[in-house]
Amino acid sequence: MRIGELAERAGTTTRALRYYEQLGLLPARRAGNGYRAYDEGDLRLLREIRMLQDVGFGLEETRPFVECLRAGHPEGDSCPASLEVYERKLAELDDCIARLRDARARVAGQFERAVRARDELAASEQPPRCELTRPTKE
Amino acid sequence: MRIGELAERAGTTTRALRYYEQLGLLPARRAGNGYRAYDEGDLRLLREIRMLQDVGFGLEETRPFVECLRAGHPEGDSCPASLEVYERKLAELDDCIARLRDARARVAGQFERAVRARDELAASEQPPRCELTRPTKE
DNA sequence: GCTGGCGTTGACGCCCGGGGGAAGGTTTAC
């Protein structure tokens, strides 16, 4: 299989495949004419890469999974190195979520304070119209 | 006050101040010699900018707050435009947090599945040593 | 009058990942 076919079957581009090869992530054998030659195993590796990217992994983070598959394991995450990446990613996500929640809390605090200040200002400038003092219309 | 002093008092750099001016965020009057001239009000604006940046606002998002202060309001968030930015930011943060949580859940699912697969494999390859069959040492 | 420390403008660099796109040359396929 040549690069165009592989790209199409994996739903990516030839440009991306050359880039992965440049990273050493998905090296290709070469046919006599210099064309890159791929097989079904490479398709499997590529699908693993794309799947992990969809979940938010960077290309470097997919490397252990790819190498695990290439080493003959049934799944990309059958190796300890892959599990470590999972754990690191979970920690990273937790950290990021925590920081965002903290930021959210700070912004929400500011927002509520500002809203209260605005309401108090409005109340002092324009005293509330009481139903008992002005019972009827408008 | 000149640019160096303002930068130091606000804990930033002259480069940043020129950049803010370039954005129209913090325009400066000019002294006769062409030097930028700032006053205490500018320091206040600048502190507002830096405070918002610390909470995660981009420079453009600080603009309504700065203009609110410049319009003579007591706080940067005394204006409706600022409150809208707060609300937009809160929504943005909520969205981001939700997406991260989703990603985290997916990764966690993969991780747990992989760990179970590993444990089952280990159990099948090497049957558990039972206390009753091998009660003593090692 | 000279050094040093401020200031001015403008322009380029950078960081980060993940490629996009074009130029210029083979090889293959119909």
Add this chain to the structure above:
DNA sequence: GTAAACCTTCCCCCGGGCGTCAACGCCAGC
């Protein structure tokens, strides 16, 4: 024979927020 697919190499880009020169002007002290 020619179009499509492939090869390599190269630069570009996206956003934000500045850093870092370069080349020059202004002012104080000695």
